Amino acid sequence: MGGHAPGREPDGLADAARAALVRRIEASGAGSGDPGWREAFAAVPRHLFVPYYYVGVAGGYERRWAESTDPRARERWLRGAYEDTPLATRLRDGELLSSSSQPSLMADMLAALEVRDGHTVLEIGAGTGYNAALLAHRLGDDNVTTVDLDPEITESARRHLAAAGYHPVVVTGDGARGVPERAPFDRIIATCALGGVPRAWVAQSRPGGRILVPLATGLVLLTVSGTGHAEGRFLHTPAYFVPLRGAGRPGGEPMQLGGVPHRAREDDLFRFLLALTRGSLDPQEAHALWEQEGRPQRERYGITVGEEAEWAWLDDPEGPYAWPLPS
Structure with missing residues (x-):
């Protein structure tokens, strides 16, 4: 299915770099249990999706790109495209607008979806198009829809996908509203951070469908029942994504952490609880709960989406610890 753009792979370097990336993903344990994703990562040429990207350097960002006149710079670009x-x-005024996610995290997320042949998937956040290409390689173009609010992003994703030989449906629109004309979906995967789970996604999922959403520096995997209801727990994996633009974008003022011990402020699991309970618990209350409950791992938390309300919880959806989420 995948193709290669002429002149972009000096001496087969991209093939070797791609094979090395697949070995790194395997060594990390990401995506294990589903060999179909290994084959997709081995086949889809990531460098075609990142003709340029930015690397953080002292004082800002350095641009690496495929068309540099310096062969050593082109090699740095190509090798960097296959780092994990x-x-x-995409940057604007120093703000990160779009990125290509870490491949091992992508492998974990794709494996968590548990796709089967014939499944239809909606991806929220087209990014470079690379994730949509992996899905299209696995499931076929017709079964994959990707949506993004920014027409520049969807246009470049379309271009990258075509260069690599993939043609899923690319839609320009507000991802929080889903893509009703392509529904229902067996799986929905978001590659941007949200403050809650849009009801539209639950409505556009088949009963038994799965929705995977980055939320509060974690990844929550929901199973949809036939009543406009979805519920599930967080995966163990930390995840940091660019926020969704348009409806449903998370936000808020910086939190005041006075009174919270420095050790907790720096702890990833405490910061996850802070993000999850923002607006419901103040940081001091969150810290007391966190210590009392034994500094819970992400897997102890979950999300329930009902027809009237949406909430996060610890251990039990009907238990004593529950916090409303924006819907």
Whole structure:
């Protein structure tokens, strides 16, 4: 299915770099249990999706790109495209607008979806198009829809996908509203951070469908029942994504952490609880709960989306610890 753009792979370097990336993903344990994703990462040429990207350097960002006149700079660009790291692909006034996610995290997320042949998938956040290409390689173009609010992003994703030989449906629109004309979906995966789970996604999912959403520096995997209801727990994996633009974007003022011990402020799991309970618990209350409950791992938390309300919880959806989420 995948193709290669002429002149972009000096001496087969991209093939070797891609094979090395697949080995790194495997060594990390990401995506294990589903060999179909290994084959997709081995086949889809990531460098075609990042013709340029930005690397953080002292004082800002350095641009690496495929068309540099310096062959050593082109090689740095190509090798960097196959590192197991996120790549900043779109900046505006120093703010990160779009990125290509870390491949091992992508592998974990794709494996968590548990796709089967014939499944239809909606991706929220087209990014570079690379994730949509992996899905299209696995499931076929017709079964994959990706949506993004920014027409520049969807246009470049379309271009990258075509260069690599993939043609899923690319839609320009507000991802929080889903893509009703392509529904229902067996799986929905968001590649941008949200403050809650849009009801539209639950409505556009088949009963038994799965929705995977980055939320509060974690990844929550929901199963949809036939009543406009979805529920599930967080995966163990930390996840940091660019926020969704348009409806449903998370936000808020910086939190005041006075009175919270420095050790807790720096702890990833405490910061996850802070993000999850923002607006419901003040940081001091969150810290007391966190210590009392034994500094819970992400997997002890979950989300319930009902027809009238949406809430996060610890251990039990009907238990004593529950916090409303924006819907």
